[in-house]
Amino acid sequence: MPQEVTAGAAAPKKYRPNIGAPRTPANEEPAAERARDFRPVDTGYTKADAVAEANRCLDCKKPLCMEGCPVGVHIPRFLEQIRDEDWAGALETVKGDNLLPSVCGRVCPQENQCEGKCVLGRKGEPVAIGQLERFVGDMAPEVGKAPACKPKNGKKVAVVGSGPSGIACAGELAREGFDVTVFEAFFTGGGVLTYGIPEFRLPKDIVKREIDGLEQLGVHFEYNAVVGQLYSPEDFFDEMGFDALYLAVGAGLPRFLNVPGENLPGVYTANEFLTRSNLMHAYEFPAYDTPIRHGKSVVVFGGGNVAMDAARTALRLGADKVTLAYRRTEAEMPARRAEIHHAKEEGVEFLELVAPIEFTAGEDGFVNAIRLQQCELGEPDDSGRRRPVPIEGAEIEIPCDVAITAIGTKANPFATTASGVEANKWGYIDTDEDGRTSDPRVWAGGDIVTGAATVILAMGAGKKAAASIKKTLLAEE
Amino acid sequence: MYQIIDKEQYSEKVFKFRIHAPQMAKKAQAGQFLMVRVDETGERVPFTFADWNREEGWIEFIFMVIGKTTTLLSQLNVGDCIKDVTGPLGQPTEMGSGRWTVIGGGVGLAIAYPVARELCRRGAEVSVIMGARTKDLLILTDQFRELPLKGLYITTDDGSEGEKGVVTQPLDRLCADGAVDHVFAVGPVPMMKFSALTCEKHNVPITASLNPIMVDGTGMCGCCRVEVGGKTKFACVDGPDFDATQVDWNDLAARQATYRTQEAEAMEHLHEEEDCPCHRK
Numbered sequence: 001m002p003q004e005v006t007a008g009a010a011a012p013k014k015y016r017p018n019i020g021a022p023r024t025p026a027n028e029e030p031a032a033e034r035a036r037d038f039r040p041v042d043t044g045y046t047k048a049d050a051v052a053e054a055n056r057c058l059d060c061k062k063p064l065c066m067e068g069c070p071v072g073v074h075i076p077r078f079l080e081q082i083r084d085e086d087w088a089g090a091l092e093t094v095k096g097d098n099l100l101p102s103v104c105g106r107v108c109p110q111e112n113q114c115e116g117k118c119v120l121g122r123k124g125e126p127v128a129i130g131q132l133e134r135f136v137g138d139m140a141p142e143v144g145k146a147p148a149c150k151p152k153n154g155k156k157v158a159v160v161g162s163g164p165s166g167i168a169c170a171g172e173l174a175r176e177g178f179d180v181t182v183f184e185a186f187f188t189g190g191g192v193l194t195y196g197i198p199e200f201r202l203p204k205d206i207v208k209r210e211i212d213g214l215e216q217l218g219v220h221f222e223y224n225a226v227v228g229q230l231y232s233p234e235d236f237f238d239e240m241g242f243d244a245l246y247l248a249v250g251a252g253l254p255r256f257l258n259v260p261g262e263n264l265p266g267v268y269t270a271n272e273f274l275t276r277s278n279l280m281h282a283y284e285f286p287a288y289d290t291p292i293r294h295g296k297s298v299v300v301f302g303g304g305n306v307a308m309d310a311a312r313t314a315l316r317l318g319a320d321k322v323t324l325a326y327r328r329t330e331a332e333m334p335a336r337r338a339e340i341h342h343a344k345e346e347g348v349e350f351l352e353l354v355a356p357i358e359f360t361a362g363e364d365g366f367v368n369a370i371r372l373q374q375c376e377l378g379e380p381d382d383s384g385r386r387r388p389v390p391i392e393g394a395e396i397e398i399p400c401d402v403a404i405t406a407i408g409t410k411a412n413p414f415a416t417t418a419s420g421v422e423a424n425k426w427g428y429i430d431t432d433e434d435g436r437t438s439d440p441r442v443w444a445g446g447d448i449v450t451g452a453a454t455v456i457l458a459m460g461a462g463k464k465a466a467a468s469i470k471k472t473l474l475a476e477e
Numbered sequence: 478m479y480q481i482i483d484k485e486q487y488s489e490k491v492f493k494f495r496i497h498a499p500q501m502a503k504k505a506q507a508g509q510f511l512m513v514r515v516d517e518t519g520e521r522v523p524f525t526f527a528d529w530n531r532e533e534g535w536i537e538f539i540f541m542v543i544g545k546t547t548t549l550l551s552q553l554n555v556g557d558c559i560k561d562v563t564g565p566l567g568q569p570t571e572m573g574s575g576r577w578t579v580i581g582g583g584v585g586l587a588i589a590y591p592v593a594r595e596l597c598r599r600g601a602e603v604s605v606i607m608g609a610r611t612k613d614l615l616i617l618t619d620q621f622r623e624l625p626l627k628g629l630y631i632t633t634d635d636g637s638e639g640e641k642g643v644v645t646q647p648l649d650r651l652c653a654d655g656a657v658d659h660v661f662a663v664g665p666v667p668m669m670k671f672s673a674l675t676c677e678k679h680n681v682p683i684t685a686s687l688n689p690i691m692v693d694g695t696g697m698c699g700c701c702r703v704e705v706g707g708k709t710k711f712a713c714v715d716g717p718d719f720d721a722t723q724v725d726w727n728d729l730a731a732r733q734a735t736y737r738t739q740e741a742e743a744m745e746h747l748h749e750e751e752d753c754p755c756h757r758k
Contacts, residue, residue, distance in 0.1 A: 185695050187514055187561040195693075224563040226695055230500055252697040256709060263702055263709065263728050265735040272698035280520060280692065286746035289520040289545055290692070291739030365731045414696040414714040 015080070017058050023125035024053040028342075035315045035346035038199045038283060042106075045128075045135040047085070054082040057127050060119055065129060068117035071460045073097040075114060075129055078136060088143040090136045095147075098133070099168050099463070102206045103193060104456050105134025107305075109336045113456075141209070146216055150177035155473045158183060158242040160227045163191020164455045165248035165446030167210060168462030169469075174217035176470050181242075182214070183225040186279065191250055193455070195279040196271075198309050200316070201339075204278075233420030237441060244441055244469045247429065248462060249415035251447035255408045257301065261359030262405070266293060266367035270302065270310040270406035277313050295402025298322045299370050300348075301356060302406030303333035308340065310404045311348045323398055325351045325372060327388045353377070353388055357395065359403055369399045409452050416448065426451075435465030443469055478558035482535060490542040491587070491616045492551055493527060494559075499534030501564055507595040508570025508686065508718055511538060512694045514561040515549045522546045523691050523713075525588040526565065536564075539587035541616065545743040566694045567717050570595075571684070575658035576627070577601050578651055580644050580672055582608040582664025588686055589663050590617050597624050604628040604651060608644035608668060612637035644668055645675045652679035660684070662721060666730040673721035685721035687712045689732055704728050 027043045028034075034041055045053065057079045065075045074093050081090035094101045110116070110130035118126030155178050159166045162184040170180045188194060190207040215221065225231065227249075236242045254269035256262055273292070276282040280290035298314040300307050303326035311322045324343065326333060329352045333340060344350065354372040362368030373395055375388035411427030421437045421444065424430050428449060435443040445461030447453055483495035501511065510525045524538040542551045553559065570592055577596050581589025586607060596603045604627045609615045611633055621629055630647035631639025640646060644664075651657050652675065660683040662672040669685045676683035689701040689712050696714035703712055704725035710716065 185563070186693070187563070195697075224561050226563060226566065229565050230504055252695075254697075254699045256699075263704060263725075263732065265731050269699040272692060272700045275692050275698050281518070285739065286743050288518045289743055291520075291736040291743070293735070365734070412696050 015059055015083070018052070018055040019058075021052070021056050023056070023128055024049045024131075026128070026131060031342075031345040031347070034200065035312070036318075038316055040203055041200050041342055044138060045131050050082050050132055050135045051085065053128050053132055054079040056120065058119055064117035064119060065114040065127070068113045068115075069097075070113065070454070070456050071097045071463070073114075073133070079127070079129075079132060082132060082136065087136070087139045088145070091139055091144055094133060094136050098456070098459065099171050100164060100210060100455070100459055101133045101137030102140070103137070103164065103202060103210070104459070105130050105132070105137055106202050107197060107336075107455050108133075109454065111337050138206075146213075147175055149175050149217055152179060153177040153474065155179065155244075156181070156240075156242045157244045157246065157469060157473075158236050158240070159246045159248065161185075161191055161248040161250060161446070162189035162211070162221065163248060163250050163446065163458065164193060165250075165458035165462040166191065166246065167214065168459040169246045169248065169445070169466045170219045170462075171214055171217060172463050172466035173469060174214065174219045176466070178470070178473075180218075181220040181222060183227050183231070184221060184223050185226045187223050188279070189221060189223070191248075192252075195275045196306065196309070198274065198278055198313050200312070201309065228415070233439075233442070243473050244443065246435070246462070246465055246469065247416075247421065247437075247442060247444040247448060248446045248458070249412070249448050251409050251411045251428070251452050252415070253410050253412040254405070255410060257356050257405055257407060259356050259358050261361065261367065264359050264361050264367045265365060266295075266401060267359055267403045267405070268293075270300075270306045270404050271409065273310050273404050274306070274313065277317075283313070283317060292317065293402050294318050295400065296320050297398075297400045298402045298404065299398055299400040300324050300404045300406055301370075302326065302408075303328065303330075303335060304406060304408070305335045305339055307404075307406035308335050308343045308348075310406050312343055312346060314402065314404065315346055315348065319402075322348045323351050323400075324348050325354050325356070325370070325398070327353065327355050327375065328385065329353060329377065332385050351398075354396070355388065355390065360397075367400060367403050369397050370403055371395060371397050409447075411448060411451075433464070434468035435461060436468060478560065479562040480558050481553055481555055483537075484553075484555050487539070487620075488613075488616055490551075491539065492542075493537055493539045494550070494553075495535050495537045496559065496562060497534060498536050498562060501562070502529045502531050502534050502536050505529040505536055505565045506569035507572065507591060509565040509567050510694075510717065511536065511562055511564030512566060512691070513538075513546070513550070513559055515546055515553075516560050519549070519560065520546060521561075521563075521692060521694065523566070523688075523694060525591070525686070525717075527587065527591045528594075539590070539617070541584040541587065543584070544740050545747050548744070548747060563694065567713060568715070570661070570686070570718050572596055572599055572601070573659065574599065574601050576604075576656060578604045578606060578648065578657045578660045580606045580608070580648065580660065580662040580664065580668070582644060582662075582668040583610070583614060584616075585662075585664030585668075585686075585688075586616050586621075589661070590620055592661055592663075592686075593621065593626070594624055597626070602627050604630070604656070606630045606632065606644045606647050607639075608632045608664065610634045643671070645671045648672055648675050649679075652676065652681050657681050660721075661686070663688075666726050666733065669721055669724075670726040673724070673726075677722045683721040684718050685724060686717050687719060687724070687729065688717070689729060690735065703732070
């Protein structure tokens with residue numbers, strides 16, 4: 001008998017994908033209801049959904065999905081573990097490459113990454129890898145084990161910024177036995193995950209869970225610490241005895257349209273609008289003290305995720321009409337497909353091929369309209385996308401009492417000049433592949449190196465820098 | 478948490494807090510500011526440093542009770558803590574020697590005072606013009622009097638103290654006498670605007686310390702943007718001091734008024750809370 005059992009266990013397991021099964025739909029709250037409050041839009045897969053969806057995977061010999069993942073998460077393996085209902089194993093697999101699965105599962109542009117490469121997507125719908133990653137990440141409170149930390153190695157590292165890149169670097173180093181302190185300018189951690197991405201897309205308790213996890217690893221957090229102003233680079237090395245510094249300050253400076261009327265009251269940058277709502281809880285005014293203008297008719301300018309977030313926040317603050325104006329067409333919008341889909345479903349109206357001319361003010365001094373130049377698509381530009389060309393004489397005016405510009409961000413010179421490392425001519429910090437800057441004690445990564453990019457790339461950079469810091473500092477022994 | 482180690486009341490509505498903040502005390506410079514979040518639900522409000530002591534590890538700021546945050550602050554006492562204090566932020570005030578006139582209007586006097594004091598310390602010849610609507614709104618008069626000033630001029634709109642009128646009257650005379658090399662002004666927008674016009678007329682350089690609404694204070698949100706010399710500047714990181722003759726004052730005034738309705742609503746909400754027995758501390 002025992003022999004038979006052994007033989008049975010050793011026999012190769014036959015996996016038969018559920019070919020032809022449709023993609024397991026997301027569990028989304030009804031659009032009309034959810035567009036009026038800040039509850040999560042998508043409640044996530046159930047265990048049964050997850051297993052069903054993982055069963056669609058063809059388990060390709062050469063998994064293209066992994067090639068599409070910027071950090072190379074072992075997707076077929078964690079999907080197999082989901083099928084086996086080995087939740088803890090699946091979590092461990094994902095976390096081996098991606099420290100923030102609950103976050104990335106929600107905010108990665110999967111259609112350009114893992115899911116974009118999925119073979120199933122050629123003829124039908126790709127496996128919902130993002131949903132599965134999120135599902136596995138969200139299982140952490142239930143099945144996650146606190147990762148073991150190596151004994152303290154006596155080396156101290158300062159991480160500046162507590163966004164995805166700083167979190168990743170701090171987490172990796174803490175596990176390796178480094179004494180890590182994260183310096184954050186705001187009163188709470190998470191960076192763009194906290195001030196930028198709204199509650200309905202990324203609940204803040206998830207961000208908090210990640211920060212708490214780091215604290216459990218022994219990472220110290222110093223909030224309200226504006227590096228450069230409160231601490232100079234020399235303070236870190238000479239006074240506080242840090243051996244290395246990782247700069248992950250992001251690229252938070254808003255770009256402007258540079259058209260007349262942009263400084264009128266009622267015209268917001270998306271950064272301000274979202275920071276008020278997300279970080280300062282202005283949507284809960286007056287229970288929270290920070291106010292925000294609740295527009296009845298809102299125009300958002302831009303076509304990225306931030307524009308979608310701003311438009312959908314405006315809806316939830318009670319707007320009757322939200323128009324998303326974009327200079328190209330929907331096909332060229334850089335936002336995740338899911339965000340575009342959700343925004344439309346919730347009632348955001350899309351206005352394509354328009355360029356802003358000016359914001360005008362009403363008698364009360366507040367913005368009352370945006371004047372737009374209508375365009376058509378012309379020849380492709382350097383990026384390969386067809387350039388919008390103005391149609392002479394075709395102008396429209398949209399009345400609005402709140403206007404929000406969401407046309408991207410750039411490096412914040414305040415954060416870089418303060419670091420002691422010289423920025424390049426665009427204001428970003430140059431590094432090698434491992435995140436090393438020109439100062440041998442300083443590494444940098446995330447948006448301050450690459451320009452505004454994705455959470456997963458920022459996180460990957462933090463991880464790479466951590467490996468390089470470890471190698472460098474421990475080699476000194 | 479940031480503990481209040483001293484509280485001084487200058488008048489009915491004006492207070493000074495001394496806060497234990499050793500690292501901030503090491504770095505603070507005149508003209509820079511800090512941001513306060515009173516409690517978990519509080520908003521972030523900027524205050525200019527009034528003083529600091531690097532050895533004893535404290536910083537001070539002066540505030541006048543105007544809205545909800547300042548009301549809540551005024552109710553705190555020595556030993557209590559402020560949830561968050563961030564700073565130093567912004568650029569320090571550029572100070573030189575020579576003959577300076579410092580103008581403070583209303584609450585702006587709380588910012589004008591440390592600037593005047595610092596200029597005196599650095600050996601400049603300093604005159605001060607204090608302005609307010611009425612006598613009761615003049616703050617820090619005794620503190621200004623204690624400084625080694627060349628002259629102290631007081632104006633009130635209603636003539637209840639000093640000269641009846643506005644700060645530009647003594648400013649105009651001082652400039653006409655050729656007694657001023659540089660002017661520093663802080664106060665309500667109209668006061669700064671007309672001080673700038675007066676200085677421009679006499680070709681005297683004038684710096685104004687601007688007080689737009691801020692959220693992050695680190696150059697990220699753009700809430701405090703102001704047009705200076707035709708360019709958009711952020712008061713939090715490029716300022717708060719700017720060449721007053723280059724500032725678009727109408728723009729600033731309009732932006733400052735953005736939340737007037739909500740500010741009143743917040744105060745109402747506070748009073749409701751205070752009236753409700755379950756909220757009474």
